[in-house]
Amino acid sequence: MTTTITINVTNNSNSLQNFFFFQQPASYSGGPQVYTNSLYSQALLPYSTSGAVLTFTMILQYYAGVQQQVAPPEVGQPSGQLAAIQAINLTSAAGGPQTNNTTNMTVSPSLGLSVPAWTAGPQSGSFRIVTPTFNPVLANYNAGSAVQSLSGAITLSNFVTAQPTSNLDCQPVIKFYVQTGTYTAGTVMNFTNSSINAAICDATPGFTTFNVTYNIDGTWTVKNMAVSQLANGALGLVERSVNSFGRVLADALNAQVLNEAGTGVISTGTAGNFNLPTTITNLNNPGGLAVFKEYQVGPTGGPYKGAMCTALAGTTGTFS
Structure with missing residues (x-):
């Protein structure tokens, strides 16, 4: 099957x-x-x-x-x-x-x-x-x-x-990812720009169905579903978790990672502070980053400081 x-x-x-x-x-x-x-x-x-x-x-x-x-x-x-x-x-x-x-x-x-x-x-x-x-x-x-x-x-x-x-x-x-717009x-x-505030459907944990709702305020709700055994013993889709994406998370995504020259944003994320070494979680584009490469990191809009990515695991990166 x-x-x-x-x-x-x-x-x-x-x-x-x-x-x-x-x-x-x-x-x-x-x-x-x-x-x-x-x-x-x-x-x-x-x-x-x-x-x-x-x-x-x-x-x-x-x-x-x-x-x-x-x-x-x-x-x-x-x-x-x-x-x-x-x-x-x-x-x-x-x-x-x-x-x-x-x-x-x-x-x-x-x-x-x-x-x-x-x-x-x-x-x-x-x-x-x-x-x-x-x-x-x-x-x-x-x-x-x-x-x-x-x-x-x-x-x-x-x-x-x-x-x-x-x-x-x-x-x-x-x-x-699901985003508003038209690309046949x-x-x-542009993955970096389009993935910002997009709905994310992560099949890595084993989810096979995603019910995505585009809300009236421009945010997203994603219900992650997986095939599981129901109470009657039959197999069926069961909701395992719910995630929200979009503008409701904008304040939390307070960190930006720019290229070494500081001319373009590669990823956004969340950081408690920017004292090096700093850990940035919820990276929206970890695939655009590489360990042992130099970047500019800082709060949204700056100021930024030069830092090397010394560790990268999933959507979490460490910059020193």
Whole structure:
């Protein structure tokens, strides 16, 4: 039986809203720039006047994906064309079974990916795409993690520009977001900006269904559901937790992490104080940070001070 992740969205505002769905970027070896595509977008009438609920369902399966670039990735533009995908397994932890964790990319006579097989080398929780020799002056390719919807549509969820003759290791994160706005599937979007005050659907703990409500004040309520045994012994969906996101949390997210030059916000979070070393929790974009890199940290709006990220675990980072 295919395992799926389902996100149901209800619009409790007083007007038509456009919603789009996207995934937290994976971690990629080598620290290249990571791009994110929208997975799905649809307009939704207010529930009070229409009774409409927007549902997006995807298959819980990891896919390696490659795609030919038509132009360098740009926010608001399609990421590419002529894509190839392969269902793939993640590398087991030390001592675990060998998995089909590696696929070989081909560009001639056509773009493709080989049937995955096991190789040693990829880190636990990642898969590998082995790229061939090609001339990036003549053609460039996107490579990364793909998602398949229940309808069968495949979208390159997040990706990097592939380098020739190299090993690209990708560690996917099964955390999804819902935000207001319009980005059609396969269109490059700005993850850092779009994830701020978005609804978060984190499937990492085993949740498979998320009932997301867009509230009249612009905030979100997310009910996390999981398949469990009911009182009558049958299996069914049970609400496990409820989270709130959006402007109600704005005062709590009092910390910002900027790039080393201090010219752009990479992540927001919560900090008790900014005396180094400081710990910032509830990071909204931990995938954009890396241990042993320099950043500017401080309260929202500044002042900021230079600090190195010395530890990163989940959505918590330490800066010294």
